[in-house]
Amino acid sequence: MDFLESLLVGFVGIVLINNFVFTKFLGICPYLGVSGRLDMAFGMGCAVTFVTTLAGGLTWLIDTLFLVPFHLEVTRYVCYILVIAGAVQLVEMYLKKFFPPLYKSFGIFLPLITTNCVILGLCLFLNLWQVDNIVLALVLSFGAGIGFTVAICIMAGIREAMELADIPACLAGAPIALITAGLLTLAFMGFSGMIR
Amino acid sequence: MIAEIMILDVLRAAGLMLGLGGLFAVVLLVASTKLKVETDPKIDQVYAVLPKIDCGTCGYAGCAAYAQAVIEDPALIGRCSPGGPTVSGKIAAVLNLQISEGGAPRRPVVHCHAHKKDKTYYALYDGIFDCTSANAQPNVQACAFGCLGYGDCVRRCRFDALHIIDGLSVVDYDKCTGCGACAAGCPRNLIEMVPFTQDPILVVACSNKENGKTARSQCQVGCIGCGLCKKQSDLFSITDNLARMDYAKYEPSQATETARQKCPTQVIVFRGKNAPAQTTEPLQSAAASS
Numbered sequence: 001m002d003f004l005e006s007l008l009v010g011f012v013g014i015v016l017i018n019n020f021v022f023t024k025f026l027g028i029c030p031y032l033g034v035s036g037r038l039d040m041a042f043g044m045g046c047a048v049t050f051v052t053t054l055a056g057g058l059t060w061l062i063d064t065l066f067l068v069p070f071h072l073e074v075t076r077y078v079c080y081i082l083v084i085a086g087a088v089q090l091v092e093m094y095l096k097k098f099f100p101p102l103y104k105s106f107g108i109f110l111p112l113i114t115t116n117c118v119i120l121g122l123c124l125f126l127n128l129w130q131v132d133n134i135v136l137a138l139v140l141s142f143g144a145g146i147g148f149t150v151a152i153c154i155m156a157g158i159r160e161a162m163e164l165a166d167i168p169a170c171l172a173g174a175p176i177a178l179i180t181a182g183l184l185t186l187a188f189m190g191f192s193g194m195i196r
Numbered sequence: 197m198i199a200e201i202m203i204l205d206v207l208r209a210a211g212l213m214l215g216l217g218g219l220f221a222v223v224l225l226v227a228s229t230k231l232k233v234e235t236d237p238k239i240d241q242v243y244a245v246l247p248k249i250d251c252g253t254c255g256y257a258g259c260a261a262y263a264q265a266v267i268e269d270p271a272l273i274g275r276c277s278p279g280g281p282t283v284s285g286k287i288a289a290v291l292n293l294q295i296s297e298g299g300a301p302r303r304p305v306v307h308c309h310a311h312k313k314d315k316t317y318y319a320l321y322d323g324i325f326d327c328t329s330a331n332a333q334p335n336v337q338a339c340a341f342g343c344l345g346y347g348d349c350v351r352r353c354r355f356d357a358l359h360i361i362d363g364l365s366v367v368d369y370d371k372c373t374g375c376g377a378c379a380a381g382c383p384r385n386l387i388e389m390v391p392f393t394q395d396p397i398l399v400v401a402c403s404n405k406e407n408g409k410t411a412r413s414q415c416q417v418g419c420i421g422c423g424l425c426k427k428q429s430d431l432f433s434i435t436d437n438l439a440r441m442d443y444a445k446y447e448p449s450q451a452t453e454t455a456r457q458k459c460p461t462q463v464i465v466f467r468g469k470n471a472p473a474q475t476t477e478p479l480q481s482a483a484a485s486s
Contacts, residue, residue, distance in 0.1 A: 066212055075209050079216060086220035093224075093231040100233075 007139050013195045014143035020118045021151035022188040027118035031152055032177055034109050041156035043102045044109065045149025047091050049142065052119050054087045055080070056141025059123040060134060080123045081114075088114045118148050154184060238290055239263050245286035247278045251354065251375035267291070277302055277389075278373035300391040303374050304367055305467055307386050308343040309401035312363035314416040315339060326351075331383040338414040341403040343386055349378035369395075369469040390443045396468035398441055398452055400425070405436040412461075419463050428455035439464075 020026045027048075034044045059080050067073055092110055095103040103110065113119070122144040131137045158180055167176050243263040250258035254275035256265055266272045270291055276283050280301035288295045316338035323329055327348040330336045336344065345363035357371035358378055365387070367378075379387040386403055400419055404411045408420035421437030429451035431442045441464075446452075456464045466472060 062216070070208050070212070071205070072209050072212060075212065078213065082213070082216055082220065086224060089224055090227055093227050096233050097231040 007136060009195055010136060011139050011143040014140055015147040015150060016188070017191045017194055019147040019151060019188060020121060020144055021148055022185045023192070024121065025185075026121040027116050027148055028181075030109055030112065030116060031148075031155060032174075032181065034106070035152050035155040035159055035177075038153065038156045038160055040102075040105050041152045042149065043099075044106065045145070045152050047095070047106075047110065048113060048116060048118060048148050049145025051084065051087045051091055051113055051116075052122055052145040052148075053138060053142045054090075055084045055119050056122055056126060056144070057134065057138045058083045058087075060126055060131065060137040063127060076124075076127070077120075080120055084119050084123070085114045118144060151184075155181065158184075236267055239267050241290045242266055242287050245279075245283060245290065246276060247283065247373070249278060249354075249373065249375075251278055251373065251377070253277045253375045253377075278375055280374070300393045301374055302376070302389040303369060303372055303392045303468070304376070304378050304387045305390045305397075305399050305401075306343060306365050306367060307388060307399070307401055307403045308341075308364060309417050309463055309465055310339065310342050310364060310415045311361075312345075315342065315363065316414050328383045339404055339411075339418065341384060341386075341405060342415060342418070344384065348381045348383065349387060352377045352381040367467070369467075369471075392468060393444065393446055394448060394468075396466035396471035397443065397446060398448070398456060399465060399467045400432070400439045400441055400463060401465050401467070402438065402463045405438050407437050411437070417461050417463050420461060422460060424458050424460065425455035425464060428452070428458065 014020075018024070021028070021031050030044055030048070035041045062079055062083065063076070067076060067079065088111065091113070092103075095106070095110065122141060126137050126140060129140075131140060155177075159177065162176065162180070171179070240263075243260055246259040246263060248259050252258070254262045254265075254272070254277075256262040256275075262272075262275065266275075266287060270293055273284050273287050273291075273293070273295060276287075281295075284295050318335045318338060321330055321333060321336045323333065325346055327344040327346040330344045330346050334340075343364050345360050345365065347358075347360045347365070349365050350358045350360055354375070354377065355371050355373055357368045357373070359366055359368065365378075374389070376389050379385075379389050381387075384403070390397070390399075402415075402417070402419035404415065404418040406414065406418075408422060411418040411420045419437070419439050421434055421439065423434055423439075425432040425439050426434055429449070431446055431452060432439050432455060433442065434440075
């Protein structure tokens with residue numbers, strides 16, 4: 001029961017309270033770049049969730065099975081990036097085969113998931129938090145992806161509505177997107193301190 | 197001792213990276229065969245005949261995108277202007293279609309012939325060195341239509357086919373691909389993409405729409421709208437005090453040659469690969485030859 005509780009707390013914590021986008025400001029590039037339309041944002045969120053779950057689990061395994069026993073912690077970054085790049089390639093092929101329109105609309109942002117800091121950040125945080133079992137690592141990885149999806153979908157919803165708003169010319173485009181992102185972050189600050 | 201441990205560590209690290217890399221290579225190899233997307237082989241064939249310079253004149257992001265688009269809509273065949281009718285014909289062959297005579301390839305013509313000493317200046321322009329900025333100054337030079345010579349077109353050209361020679365933009369037709377970037381970049385719209393039915397082609401190299409007297413005061417080689425050329429050949433027409441050649445119908449004849457020689461300001465000139473070289477002293481040399 002304790003174990004299940006820790007899983008639940010970890011999941012809710014990483015989705016809402018320690019959301020990577022809102023509290024750690026990671027993954028801002030796709031967060032602003034692909035949040036123009038809700039369906040695209042959701043697709044991006046799903047792709048990132050898949051890659052984080054895969055990469056988080058794999059890197060945790062590699063870390064505990066190879067890197068730590070052989071004292072090769074220095075190669076951590078290189079290994080992680082290798083795993084992430086491989087996973088992204090896999091996602092890209094899958095999307096190209098089964099969702100061509102989505103693949104087309106992502107454009108350059110799909111290969112750029114490789115350098116999405118949410119994913120590398122998560123893999124390194126798993127290590128920093130000293131997560132000691134694979135199930136928790138997987139749940140946290142999945143939660144990080146869901147957190148990113150929630151953030152980018154909220155943003156996309158707001159930006160879709162903003163298309164119709166009368167925005168002053170000097171703020172139209174990127175400035176208003178950044179202001180919105182800031183306000184959203186403030187809103188999510190309300191969750192901080194709920195779980196220690 | 198320390199050296200031994202280090203070597204062991206390096207070997208371990210290298211082995212690990214090799215193993216991981218190999219593992220992912222195998223997984224991706226399997227995935228790439230399992231998830232292979234069958235693309236239309238014609239797309240590759242069309243791409244093979246395109247110029248592959250990614251100039252973007254066709255309106256697509258590059259030659260690969262254009263190849264995809266032309267497969268989906270064959271009506272787009274003629275969009276590749278660097279390739280011209282040759283490439284259109286090859287694309288049509290791939291698609292098993294026939295094209296009508298596509299017409300001559302389009303090449304830029306600079307409608308100005310004034311070098312520095314031909315122009316009248318009121319003051320010295322010492323501002324930002326580009327045409328768009330200079331064009332904002334009403335008194336940068338007397339002629340409000342002619343080439344400014346600050347090279348906006350030169351900077352836009354990706355093929356080194358434009359140069360400013362003595363205050364005038366000159367096209368190097370050997371290098372020009374006809375992508376049209378220069379024409380879009382000229383703030384005075386001096387550069388027009390013209391169907392090169394003949395090479396060299398006869399051009400009224402001026403854009404000045406002032407009346408004759410004003411034009412003469414502004415530039416020594418400007419069109420004064422006298423209409424002498426129009427009397428010689430129907431190919432010339434005059435609107436707003438400015439003569440223009442009907443490029444699509446142009447063919448060299450006695451009449452056009454006489455018109456060229458009779459032009460009082462010698463502003464009717466040949467342009468193109470086979471044109472006589474543009475010298476820095478056009479008026480004198482032309483006067484000597486005629």
